[in-house]
Each structure stands twice: as C-alpha cells, then as structure tokens.
Amino acid sequence: MQLGVCYYPEQWPESMWADDARRMVELGITHVRIAEFAWSRMEPRAGAYDWSWLDRAVSTLADAGLKIVLGTPTASPPKWLVDAMPDILPVRADGTTWHYGSRRHYDMSSEAYRREGLRIVEAMAARYGAHPNVIAWQTDNELGCHDTVPSYSPAARARFQGWLAARYETVEQLNERWGNVFWSMEYPSFETIELPHLTPTDANPVHLLDFRRFMSDEVASFHREQVDVLRRYAPHADMLHNFMGFFTTFDHYRFAANGSIDVATWDSYPIARTEVIALSEDDKARYARTGHPDVSAFDHDRYRAIGNGRFWVMEQEAGPVNWAPWNPVPAPGMVRLWAYEALAHGAELVSYFRWRQAPFAQEQLHSGLNLPDNTLSPGGREVARAAREIAQSDTLAKLKQGGAGSRAPVALVFDYETQWIFEIQRHARAFDYQTLAFEYYRTLREMALNVDIVSADADLSGYALVVVPSLARLPAGFVQKMAASNAQWLIGPRTGSKTEDFAIPPELPPGALQSLLPAKVIEVDSLRPTLQPATTFDGVEGIALHWREHLEARDGVEVLARFDDGWPAVIAKDHVRYAAAWFDAPLHRALVEHAARAAGLTVARLAEGLRVRRHGDVTFAFNFGPQSVDAPAPADARFVLGERTLGTADVCAWLAA
Numbered sequence: 001m002q003l004g005v006c007y008y009p010e011q012w013p014e015s016m017w018a019d020d021a022r023r024m025v026e027l028g029i030t031h032v033r034i035a036e037f038a039w040s041r042m043e044p045r046a047g048a049y050d051w052s053w054l055d056r057a058v059s060t061l062a063d064a065g066l067k068i069v070l071g072t073p074t075a076s077p078p079k080w081l082v083d084a085m086p087d088i089l090p091v092r093a094d095g096t097t098w099h100y101g102s103r104r105h106y107d108m109s110s111e112a113y114r115r116e117g118l119r120i121v122e123a124m125a126a127r128y129g130a131h132p133n134v135i136a137w138q139t140d141n142e143l144g145c146h147d148t149v150p151s152y153s154p155a156a157r158a159r160f161q162g163w164l165a166a167r168y169e170t171v172e173q174l175n176e177r178w179g180n181v182f183w184s185m186e187y188p189s190f191e192t193i194e195l196p197h198l199t200p201t202d203a204n205p206v207h208l209l210d211f212r213r214f215m216s217d218e219v220a221s222f223h224r225e226q227v228d229v230l231r232r233y234a235p236h237a238d239m240l241h242n243f244m245g246f247f248t249t250f251d252h253y254r255f256a257a258n259g260s261i262d263v264a265t266w267d268s269y270p271i272a273r274t275e276v277i278a279l280s281e282d283d284k285a286r287y288a289r290t291g292h293p294d295v296s297a298f299d300h301d302r303y304r305a306i307g308n309g310r311f312w313v314m315e316q317e318a319g320p321v322n323w324a325p326w327n328p329v330p331a332p333g334m335v336r337l338w339a340y341e342a343l344a345h346g347a348e349l350v351s352y353f354r355w356r357q358a359p360f361a362q363e364q365l366h367s368g369l370n371l372p373d374n375t376l377s378p379g380g381r382e383v384a385r386a387a388r389e390i391a392q393s394d395t396l397a398k399l400k401q402g403g404a405g406s407r408a409p410v411a412l413v414f415d416y417e418t419q420w421i422f423e424i425q426r427h428a429r430a431f432d433y434q435t436l437a438f439e440y441y442r443t444l445r446e447m448a449l450n451v452d453i454v455s456a457d458a459d460l461s462g463y464a465l466v467v468v469p470s471l472a473r474l475p476a477g478f479v480q481k482m483a484a485s486n487a488q489w490l491i492g493p494r495t496g497s498k499t500e501d502f503a504i505p506p507e508l509p510p511g512a513l514q515s516l517l518p519a520k521v522i523e524v525d526s527l528r529p530t531l532q533p534a535t536t537f538d539g540v541e542g543i544a545l546h547w548r549e550h551l552e553a554r555d556g557v558e559v560l561a562r563f564d565d566g567w568p569a570v571i572a573k574d575h576v577r578y579a580a581a582w583f584d585a586p587l588h589r590a591l592v593e594h595a596a597r598a599a600g601l602t603v604a605r606l607a608e609g610l611r612v613r614r615h616g617d618v619t620f621a622f623n624f625g626p627q628s629v630d631a632p633a634p635a636d637a638r639f640v641l642g643e644r645t646l647g648t649a650d651v652c653a654w655l656a657a
C-alpha cells in the first residue's frame with residue numbers, strides 16, 4: 001500500500017511548493033492529488049487559459065519524484081461562467097435555485113454545462129495527458145455531495161422525459177405500468193410529464209423511483225463523458241472518481257460498469273461519519289474519538305467490489321474535520337490505525353486530506369498533515385510513523401500490492417435500488433435499508449468474519465454464507481442463482497416485496513423467492529417504538545424493531561421461531577433462512593451465528609470494539625474500544641506489527657504459525 005496526499009498549490013505561495021514536495025517525499029508519500037477546484041485559475045476569463053502555474057506545480061511535484069492524480073475542476077464552475085450561463089445553476093426540490101459562492105453549484109442535466117465541462121477537461125487532458133508523472137485522473141469531486149444530485153430544472157425535466165420515452169416507448173405503456181389511473185394521474189404525452197416534486201401529497205412512488213434511476217444515470221453519464229475525453233489523451237492513466245462513505249444516491253455498480261473507472265476511490269472520514277449516520281447515542285458516545293469500528297470497513301469492503309478488486313482511499317481524515325455537528329480530535333493512534341485498516345481491507349493507496357490546514361475560507365477548522373504554520377500536525381506525525389513501519393516490514397511491504405487478499409467466506413449483498421425504494425416508501429419511520437445492511441455487517445464482523453460486499457448481479461459461487469439484508473426487487477436470475485448455490489442464505493425482510501414497476505408482486509412478497517421458500521407475506525406491521533413483538537431464537541430472547549411481517553408458511557417450510565403472538569419470526573427451508581422482521585442486536589447475532597455455523601464457519605465473539613481482518617496470511621487486529629484487549633491470535637502466532645495486548649486505537653498483525 002502506498003501513501004498519498006491532497007494538495008492545493010493554487011492556495012499557497014509558489015515559494016513553498018518545492019519544499020512541500022520535498023517534505024511529502026520525506027514523509028513517505030508517493031502520490032499527490034491536485035487541481036480539482038482550480039478552474040478559476042486555469043481559465044480566469046472565458047477562453048483565456050492560464051496553464052503556466054499548473055505547469056510549474058506539476059513539474060515541481062514530478063521533479064520530487066511524486067506521482068500525480070489530476071482532478072478535473074467541474075465541481076466548482078467559476079463566476080464568469082455562472083454569470084454568462086445562469087441556467088447552469090441547479091434547482092432544488094422546493095423550486096428555488098442554488099447560488100454561486102461555494103461549490104457544486106451546477107446542474108448535471110444542463111447540456112450547456114456538460115459542454116463547458118468537457119471543454120475545460122479536454123484542454124487539461126491535451127496539456128497533461130501525456131505527462132509521465134500524471135498516472136491517474138479524477139473526474140470532478142464527490143459527485144452528489146451536499147445533496148446535489150437531484151435538480152428540478154427545465155433541463156432535467158426535458159432529459160427525464162427523453163429517458164422515460166426510451167424506457168416505455170409509448171405514454172400508454174407508461175400510464176399502465178405506473179398505475180396512473182389512480183387519482184387521474186394519466187399523462188397525454190411524454191412532453192407533459194412533470195418532475196415529481198411540489199405535489200400536495202406523495203407523488204406516485206414509481207414516478208419517484210424512475211426519477212431516481214434517471215438521476216443515477218445522469219451522474220454516471222456526466223462522469224463517463226469526461227472519461228471518454230480523458231482516455232483519448234491519457235490512454236495509460238487510471239480513471240477514477242472519489243466516492244463518498246454511506247452514500248447511496250446513485251447506483252455505484254452501474255456507475256463503474258463498462259470500464260468507466262479503473263479504480264474505485266473513496267473519501268473516508270470515520271469520526272464525522274459516525275456522528276451523522278443512524279447509530280444509537282451510546283455507540284456515538286463510545287466511539288466519538290475512534291469512529292465506529294465498522295464504519296470505514298463497510299465502505300472499504302463495498303468499494304473494493306465497486307472497483308472490481310482495486311480501491312484507494314482518496315481522502316483520509318488525518319485529524320479533526322469541520323463538517324459534522326461535533327468534530328472531536330481523534331484518539332492518539334487512530335490516524336495510524338486507519339492506515340492499517342485500509343491496508344488490511346486491500347487498499348492500494350491511502351491519500352490524506354489535506355497536506356496543510358488552510359487558515360482561510362470554509363475549511364479553516366479542518367486539519368491536515370501540517371498545521372497552518374507548516375509544522376507536522378499530530379495526525380501528520382502518525383502518518384510518518386505508519387509509513388516508516390510499513391517500509392521496514394517485509395511482510396507488510398508485500399501487502400502493498402492491494403487486492404482483497406482472497407475471497408471472504410461471507411458475501412453481503414448490497415443494492416442501491418433497494419435503498420431508493422424504501423426511502424420512497426419507508427412505511428415505518430426508522431426503516432433505513434443501509435442501516436439494516438450495516439447492522440448485519442457489524443454482526444458478522446463482531447464474529448471475526450471477513451466479508452465481501454457485493455452486488456446482487458455478482459457471481460456468488462464459492463461463498464459459504466450469503467447474507468441479503470433485504471432486496472426489494474429480485475433481479476432476473478437471482479432466485480435461480482440461489483437454487484444452484486451451495487451456500488447458506490440468510491434473507492431479510494421486505495425481500496421480493498416490489499416489482500420493477502414498484503408494485504406488489506402478484507404472488508405477494510417475497511415474490512419469486514416463494515419457489516424456494518413457500519411462504520407469503522399477508523400483512524406488514526410497522527412498529528412504533530412502543531410495539532415490541534418478542535421472540536426467542538436459539539435460546540436468545542429479543543424483539544422486532546421498526547418492521548415485521550405476518551407470514552403464512554406452506555409445504556415443508558420450517559418455523560424456527562415464533563413471536564409471542566404466534567406469527568413466524570424466522571422460517572427456513574433447505575439452505576435458505578428468512579427473517580420476518582428487523583430484529584434487535586442480540587437476535588440478529590443469534591440468527592447470523594446460526595446461519596454461519598450451518599455454513600461451517602468458525603465464529604468468534606470479539607471483545608467490544610475489537611475487530612480483525614485477514615489479508616492473505618496476515619491477520620490484523622484493531623482496538624476501537626476504551627479498554628485494553630488481547631488480540632485473538634494463536635499462542636504461537638508470529639507478530640509482524642505490534643503485540644498481542646492492544647490499548648485504545650492500537651493495532652497489531654500476525655502471521656498464522
């Protein structure tokens with residue numbers, strides 16, 4: 001694994017650049033990402049390019065031996081462009097327009113903006129595409145950040161209408177499949193179709209779903225158009241985009257398909273992420289200075305799949321950040337720990353945000369590897385230590401090449417459309433699919449299991465256990481894949497509950513899954529917090545939260561547990577188990593353990609806050625908890641990093657004897 005950093009030469013006096021580059025190399029950094037917000041300096045006035053400063057910045061970094069990732073600057077259109085083309089500003093759901101003055105103030109559906117974007121991308125690619133040190137290109141920056149995917153502009157409406165016409169061919173088909181007879185929602189033509197917003201009550205859910213599918217495709221094509229230009233000038237460079245943690249607004253599998261990226265890169269801010277996701281207040285308090293133990297791992301494992309085995313961390317938190325409701329300083333050791341965590345999950349590169357904290361503008365309270373006075377920050381010192389340790393260890397250096405190490409025994413199916421479907425129709429306020437998926441992931445990790453997060457379309461052969469937290473719509477061939485599989489399957493609630501057109505399937509949920517598991521959902525029970533159906537599974541007592549289903553089981557289906565009022569809680573047939581509810585943590589654990597044992601896996605029960613991950617023949621252990629713990633290494637383990645007893649924020653790694 002190699003180390004990188006995000007650097008903004010345009011924000012610092014040129015007299016500092018050479019020394020910055022030298023100190024980067026001295027620290028063990030090999031890669032530097034630049035330029036992704038610098039449009040106003042590349043083209044200060046329409047058509048008047050100024051590459052001189054960027055030429056000098058690129059040469060200075062290259063002369064120091066650094067490899068360069070160039071970012072295209074489309075995340076921040078300059079003022080002259082916005083003034084010349086005010087229609088490129090995005091329109092929000094409430095009909096108001098976003099203003100100039102920060103970043104991401106553009107409408108992805110604006111054809112004028114796409115043209116302007118491709119113009120600056122092509123000019124940049126022509127200038128730097130053949131530079132030997134420019135080894136990768138990042139398009140834009142965090143597409144969709146700050147809730148900027150949806151735009152309700154006239155441009156978006158026109159393109160949405162075209163997208164619908166291509167999908168449904170005739171408006172009669174669309175009316176039929178959308179069920180528009182309901183409430184007189186029938187459209188006379190594609191040109192009259194509205195965007196689904198500003199309606200007195202809910203818009204038609206399939207209208208909302210198609211709009212989300214359309215927007216997801218808009219994001220992918222916005223990126224793809226840039227990549228097609230970049231590849232013409234930089235055929236040997238890696239193409240990438242920096243994705244975000246816990247971000248589901250577009251379908252990342254579709255985004256990455258057909259060679260649109262070579263590496264999946266993502267931006268990892270574990271402490272801030274822990275603050276903003278749906279975790280209990282107890283978890284947030286316990287992990288306030290370490291980040292939740294599964295929060296980065298979840299996205300490492302997800303982006304490894306999206307990059308087809310290749311992933312980088314493009315921006316790694318190196319100290320306190322500025323954008324969560326609270327932004328505590330990480331516990332000493334965490335910045336070093338996160339580097340090893342990425343390594344253990346197969347990252348090829350971890351790149352820090354940012355080289356130096358900026359004393360001006362929006363991110364002045366965001367740390368970097370250096371303080372504004374140009375001395376190393378506490379995080380910077382930890383990165384220096386990790387860099388030295390990795391360089392000095394033959395075993396760790398061998399892991400540098402990245403990759404998963406090997407296929408995990410467990411696959412967890414993660415599906416973006418399921419997230420959208422349940423967001424559109426939550427039915428129970430706290431039902432959030434990604435949170436449910438995270439609950440299962442966390443439960444598996446508490447048992448010391450390696451997990452691959454995969455798409456429903458992935459090849460699932462070779463896994464011992466496949467966990468499907470939910471899959472709203474069963475893709476063609478999925479049930480056949482299950483039928484042919486030797487794995488144990490654990491399926492969560494709401495699976496098979498919708499058709500492609502957001503309708504209840506004719507045979508009732510779980511739809512086509514009934515061919516393997518003859519049972520149907522006849523009612524769904526949305527549980528306010530005071531409603532707590534109880535059950536006992538495998539000797540463990542617990543309750544359903546948020547959601548449970550009233551299942552009617554037929555021929556040969558075994559009811560493994562019932563709720564206190566008699567409804568089945570867990571059913572099974574052959575190698576398939578189905579959970580009829582969102583369970584509390586003890587029950588989830590019991591259920592996952594039961595399935596893992598049936599799959600022949602050895603399950604451990606790790607101390608709270610302790611996590612392990614195997615990479616090839618090296619096993620890493622990480623302590624996110626407040627107490628010292630012993631890593632679960634065999635007595636004769638040979639430690640290649642640290643030692644068995646781990647204090648808070650400490651890490652060790654060993655080779656199996």
Ligand code: GAL
Nearest residue numbers: 141142145267269321353366
């Ligand atoms: C990311 C973004 C960076 C920077 C960083 C601060 O979302 O890509 O440009 O703003 O957050 O944490």
